[in-house]
Amino acid sequence: MKTxxxxxxxxxxxxxxxxxxxxxxxLSVMILDRGIYGGQMNxxxxxxxxxxxxxxxxxxLSEKMYKSSTQFGADFxxxxxESVEDKGNVKIIHTxxxxxxxxxxxxxxxxxxxxxxxxxxxxxxxxxxxxxxxxDGAFFKGQDVAVIGGGDSAVEEGIYLTQxxxxxxxxxxxxxxxxxxxxxxxxxxxxxIKFVWNADVKEIMSEDQKVAGVRYVDKETGEEHVVPAKxxxxxxxxxxxxxxxxxxxxxDEDGWINTNDxxxxxxxGIFAVGDVRKKDLRQIATAVGEGGIAGxxxxxxxxxxxxxxxxxx
Ligand code: NAP
Numbered sequence: 001m002k003t004x005x006x007x008x009x010x011x012x013x014x015x016x017x018x019x020x021x022x023x024x025x026x027l028s029v030m031i032l033d034r035g036i037y038g039g040q041m042n043x044x045x046x047x048x049x050x051x052x053x054x055x056x057x058x059x060x061l062s063e064k065m066y067k068s069s070t071q072f073g074a075d076f077x078x079x080x081x082e083s084v085e086d087k088g089n090v091k092i093i094h095t096x097x098x099x100x101x102x103x104x105x106x107x108x109x110x111x112x113x114x115x116x117x118x119x120x121x122x123x124x125x126x127x128x129x130x131x132x133x134x135x136d137g138a139f140f141k142g143q144d145v146a147v148i149g150g151g152d153s154a155v156e157e158g159i160y161l162t163q164x165x166x167x168x169x170x171x172x173x174x175x176x177x178x179x180x181x182x183x184x185x186x187x188x189x190x191x192x193i194k195f196v197w198n199a200d201v202k203e204i205m206s207e208d209q210k211v212a213g214v215r216y217v218d219k220e221t222g223e224e225h226v227v228p229a230k231x232x233x234x235x236x237x238x239x240x241x242x243x244x245x246x247x248x249x250x251x252d253e254d255g256w257i258n259t260n261d262x263x264x265x266x267x268x269g270i271f272a273v274g275d276v277r278k279k280d281l282r283q284i285a286t287a288v289g290e291g292g293i294a295g296x297x298x299x300x301x302x303x304x305x306x307x308x309x310x311x312x313x
Pocket of ligand 1: 049116148151152153156172173174177178201235236237238280281282
């Protein structure tokens with residue numbers, strides 16, 4: 001079993017930055033991810049709110065962050081983490097591809113899109129139902145698509161889809177968007193975007209086993225309608241990816257991880273950064289800041305461990 005000073009689980013912006021700070025402090029670092037580095041940045045077309053870049057493609061920023069985060073010797077490995085055992089000063093990480101021993105752990109596994117839970121959603125997943133406009137938008141060139149949700153993701157991805165689709169209908173359950181004002185303004189100005197307000201989505205409809213439309217009930221009139229669409233992009237919120245950590249005692253009732261300002265969880269040696277934390281603002285910029293703090297705090301934690309060992313002798 002390989003032993004590290006710190007294992008970082010998740011290679012999004014928070015995890016990569018934690019690895020950068022820890023490896024630059026000369027700690028041995030392993031970054032583990034079940035997929036390609038970059039996390040949700042890979043599913044983002046244009047990033048305009050990360051300083052230093054007017055606008056940058058998500059995969060390009062992922063590549064840049066990965067390169068800078070591994071320049072001081074951090075290892076990167078593929079592996080889906082299944083569970084973690086806390087043995088006090090040592091943690092054992094069990095993955096589908098072997099185990100790792102580490103003195104400290106940074107959880108940076110992020111979040112994933114929630115399902116809306118209506119008939120047709122699961123059955124038509126990959127047949128017109130999607131949670132990633134950047135990945136799947138090109139299948140709908142010149143066609144009508146629907147986006148369900150009213151937050152930043154729904155509006156941002158809806159705007160992105162207008163570059164490909166003939167029309168984009170954003171179907172929202174209230175009469176006001178939750179998205180940032182700048183995104184709202186852009187969407188309202190875009191001729192290709194239509195809005196359906198106060199809609200209670202009931203079903204993703206199909207024809208020949210492919211998406212044909214979205215059926216909803218107007219909450220004000222009680223009338224039923226269908227938005228014809230070949231693609232249904234669902235952005236109704238996010239949930240944490242923390243099932244591997246359920247036995248550590250660090251999750252709240254909804255699965256998010258609480259930390260203090262030092263990114264420490266209540267378990268010594270276990271830190272958390274980025275979207276997986278219980279917090280208000282989930283952004284690349286906030287994840288990066290938290291990663292820097294965690295990397296530095298891991299260093300302090302390991303020094304304290306070493307000091308304790310010396311004084312115990
Ligand atoms: P979100 O902010 O939680 O928004 C979810 C949207 O889905 C809300 O409009 C919500 O309606 C609606 N919704 C929730 N449950 C629903 C249901 N069962 N049926 C129909 N609609 C439902 O999620 P998000 O947009 O994915 O964003 C997640 C986080 O990432 C946020 O913190 C966001 O700011 C951040 N983010 C930032 C950017 C950016 O800065 N460019 C881009 C993407 C995401 P209500 O409004 O009625 O609650």
